[in-house]
Amino acid sequence: MEPMLEEFRRVAENLSYADPLLPVVSNVTGRIAAPGELTTPAYWVTHVREAVRFADGVHALRAAGVGRYVEVGPEAVLTGMARESAGDDALLVALLRKDRDEETATLTALARLHVAGARVDWAACLTGTGARAETVDLPTYAFQRQRYWPENSAAIAAADARAAGLDASDHPLLGAVVALPDSGGVVLTGRLSVQAQPWLADHVVLGRTLLPGTGLVELALTAGEAVGCATLDELTLAAPLVLPEQGAVQVRVVVGPQDAAHRTLAVYSRPEGAEDAPWSTHASGFLAEGVASAEFDLAQWPPAGAEVVPVEGAYEVFRERGYDYGPVFRGLRAVWRRGEELFAEVALPQESVGEAGGFGL
Incomplete structure (x- = not known):
């Protein structure tokens, strides 16, 4: 910034200044500015040239009792930086994000502030949209409920599999096993949904519910156990397995015939009820016999030197x-x-x- 300071000073000297109506944390000092501190050209020349005392500024806000922080800008860069200094109990919200449309991002930010106790003028926010802001009483016993349906339907699934001529599986995600007579391969089948496996709804990435990568590893290891190959030698993830908000997906885990000490493996899915839809490949790899030996010793925990x-x-x-x-x-x-x-x-x-x-x- 050095080469432009004199020209900047000449411009700054031709401006009018007044003390701010709201407290302002100075990036030069890292504390709340005193009256008159921000109203001189010399201050703003220093502001351009000196280091930004961002962490000190956040600490000054915490000391002043500030617990909610809103970033007004095109991304959430400062929100992530401020979290290191603001503390775990602080609420940090970015109004805009580069990967989301502005209306959704801003309304989501306002909602997060609202539920954290900040006052939001919803009437002004919704002006011109045709919507209106109303408050309603919560039920007497808000959100208390008991599930009616049995949590464990493994016994029912096993009975259905045997009735269809399949070998039943007691795995929570895979209900049946089919041995292929001609090749020696094996197919394991399952059905996934956020209704049948509600815990999957807790894994949301960029707004979509996904089967975790470890879930694909779990399917592969289960297939290995079915054919006597306890080691997952290699697994390449090809595409995420997205779960719909309603409905389910059918899952197939296909294990190839024995080839030396390895078997091929692939995981597929398609939407339930879409018999004409192609199967999507989510992972592929190799299974091996035996158990792989650990490459590190965990006898000492935490590990030495960590x-x-x-x-x-x-x-x-x-x-x-x-x-x-x-x-x-x-x-x-x-x-x-x-x-x-x-x-x-x-x-x-x-x-x-x-x-x-x-x-x-």
């Missing part, structure tokens, strides 16, 4: 980047780094532990 990585506020950062994880997927407890290696402790919510026994991972 440094702690802070995880406070991690899920808020993930959400800013489009990964909206619900309670079931908020299991990260601690992380360590050693060179290019990452080590983590992950735990299921207590209410989900009872259902975990049917899975391989």
